[in-house]
Amino acid sequence: MSLRFTKMHGLGNDFVVLDGTRESITLDAEAARAIADRHFGIGCDQILIVEPARSANADFGYRILNSDGSESGQCGNGARCFARYVREQGLTEKNEIVVDVRDGQMVLESLDDHHYRVALGVPVFEPADIPLSGFNTADEYRLDDIAGRTVRFAALAIGNPHAVVRVDDVDTADVATIGPALESHAAFPARVNVGFAQLVTPERIRLRVYERGAGETLACGSGAAAAAVVGIRAGVLDPSVTVDLPGGTATVDWAGHGKQVYLSGPAERVFDGELLLSNTSR
Numbered sequence: 001m002s003l004r005f006t007k008m009h010g011l012g013n014d015f016v017v018l019d020g021t022r023e024s025i026t027l028d029a030e031a032a033r034a035i036a037d038r039h040f041g042i043g044c045d046q047i048l049i050v051e052p053a054r055s056a057n058a059d060f061g062y063r064i065l066n067s068d069g070s071e072s073g074q075c076g077n078g079a080r081c082f083a084r085y086v087r088e089q090g091l092t093e094k095n096e097i098v099v100d101v102r103d104g105q106m107v108l109e110s111l112d113d114h115h116y117r118v119a120l121g122v123p124v125f126e127p128a129d130i131p132l133s134g135f136n137t138a139d140e141y142r143l144d145d146i147a148g149r150t151v152r153f154a155a156l157a158i159g160n161p162h163a164v165v166r167v168d169d170v171d172t173a174d175v176a177t178i179g180p181a182l183e184s185h186a187a188f189p190a191r192v193n194v195g196f197a198q199l200v201t202p203e204r205i206r207l208r209v210y211e212r213g214a215g216e217t218l219a220c221g222s223g224a225a226a227a228a229v230v231g232i233r234a235g236v237l238d239p240s241v242t243v244d245l246p247g248g249t250a251t252v253d254w255a256g257h258g259k260q261v262y263l264s265g266p267a268e269r270v271f272d273g274e275l276l277l278s279n280t281s282r
Ligand SMILES: N[C@@H](CCC[C@H](N)C(=O)O)C(=O)O
Pocket: 013, 045, 046, 064, 066, 071, 072, 073, 074, 075, 076, 077, 078, 160, 161, 193, 211, 212, 213, 214, 217, 219, 220, 221, 222, 223
């Protein structure tokens, strides 16, 4: 059995994109891990599945699987690739696309030169799936047992959960230790994406993200949005923020409490291929 796929990336956060509009695609966690495997499969941070819309006002459904086989409700870099994919595959000619994600909807807009702007949703502080309690304030939590250290962070959801740790220098931040320790800490039963953000100017941050279910990636779009929103809410960032990630630069715009957060940046198509599913099992 074989499956046609397109390999894409957004700022080096890479994806295998599958068309589930013509025939339904069911991938269990083991199959997802096999596809994402960089030695025995195609290799990617996430698998994106284009599905038929579930709501009357949507154009498509959008499913996201991490490289460890877990499912997420959000992928910002993937959403830009999704927008490019559905237009290039002739699935729509629309410039503005509404997609159903696991817990809501997103709006994807085509800009010039293969750039896209994505409305990720309204950020939620004190999200229900992050049952932290007994910490300082809604904006700053603290855990004392992260690899023997005390770590302070903000926590919020943008369709998926994020912890944002402010650091002086992303180059020397201990992402490899603090990232996985916080990602799978008991305080986060659904696990969490962990961003390490360095303030450069009120319009610019540098960011590295240890992603839930994928490890450190070259860029995380929802992580960029989360870090910018935390800084804007704290009054240290302007409403439009340039986010420098290891894989490139994204822009985040947020007008404040109760408003949608927007992520803009490029989407690249790398190649098309056909996956022989029997070759992915080990
Ligand atoms: N790379 C993504 C986020 C993908 C999902 C995330 N790892 C999760 O489990 O929530 C992005 O660009 O937003």
